[in-house]
Amino acid sequence: MIDQAITPEIVAANLFGLAGKTILVTGASKGLGQQTAKYLAAAGAMLVICGRDQQRLEQTLTSLAGIGHRSIIAELTDMDKLMNVAVECGKIDGVVHCAGIRGLSPMKLVSEAHLSEVMATNYISPVMLTRHLLAKQLIVNGGSIIFMSSVAALSGTVGVGPYAGSKAALIGVMRPMALELARRKIRVNTLCPALVETTLTTEDRPWFDEISKRYPLGVGQPEDIAQACLYLLSDASRAVTGTVFAMDGGLEYA
């Protein structure tokens, strides 16, 4: 009665894998976006990767397992070009918005320019890109949209105001979007990771090493984010929408 030929590996690949699906990953030149793209490709997805740095994007592209992947070089804050990015992307089963920047400033000194810049990259761009994909009917029924928010949207750290505001905005916009898309069975969710080891976060190595000590399970690796994305993009999470999923290695104080 039980088919012994269906091995655990096959079960995992069918349930959590992405064979036959096309996924857009922004911010794929490095860090979270790059490793996420690699995992999704290894799990059978066709990738459309997007980034600003042509050379690094090409490196990511060649590193992806499988064939048929494409890259789009684009500055996602260029609102005039964003619709073109969506059209060039074509039909997709899911999107992971990894493109984002830091936003560090004490709040009594922050400039409006910096606040706007952080908001534009971290909130306006992913939301408008999603808007264009939806307007052009490029996200299929049953698709999955992931916004990369942050633990900073759920807890406070001195100096992180502009970043925290932009990441919290994603949580707010996710809910109406999830309701609007539910009838087409398109899920919308946010990931809220804490500190993940990337070139961005390890720039200040002493700071990074010091902060790492606060994490009972250690800091995150891009693979942790990538695998959470696999769960949220695959059919395993069919009934999951409008959620905030925090991943923080057991951190008590951010």
Place this chain on the structure above:
Amino acid sequence: MTERIAAITPPFNGTENFVLKGRTIIVTGASSGIGKAVAILCASLGATLVINGRSEERLQAVLDQLYGTGHQKVIGDLTEPDTREALIAAAPLYDGLAYCAGAASLAPVRMANEKHLQQMLSVNYLAPASLTQRLLYKKKLNNGASLVYVTALASRACPSASAGYAASKAALESYIRTLALEQGKQNIRATYVAPGYVDTPMLESLGTMIDMDKQSDLTPMGKIESTDIAPGVVYLLSPASRWVTRSILTIDGGLSIAMRL
């Protein structure tokens, strides 16, 4: 040169860490509903299981369906210490716990007497807490063990007549978060899945007090089955979620989106 080699050789297939081979996992409430779906899925992913339920017949039926060998059953009610000890003693060490056993009973607050409140607490909070305490005290958890509990959206949504039930699940959630903080340094994780309205015998037993069709209509993504919950539990049990602890995974088809939780 090494970059190019790395590019040629796919080092993995992306989903390996969702496999549960070599992991011994307790699944409670495995006779029916969510627990049954979790047990079947865990076994199909290669786990060795110790399954628990109160009904010998239904538990055996689940055992017969499981992929792989070496699984065991421990029959009994988890509110009884003997059952908990028997479950703990069934294997030398555990890599996971999927606590799916629970009971739902509805009563508006003016009718929810102490007996009702205690009954909800006993099944939904004290039983899982006591099992957990004993697992830790007896050092039965391997490094890298993952403890996953099925709580409920109700703990935050608090619909009418759910005070006893909601409070019992909320108690468990606070317990789990504390546990996760304490055990992080031991590389033992604790998380919980909060389902919305799932078509299970437990909700069926509430009869006309819950209109499942109405709840499905209200749920943006439509009806939720136990097989929608099980993959979330498995993700949290597996090495794929090795960095996730003290977190909640809500699987409710979007029902709570419009609620101020």
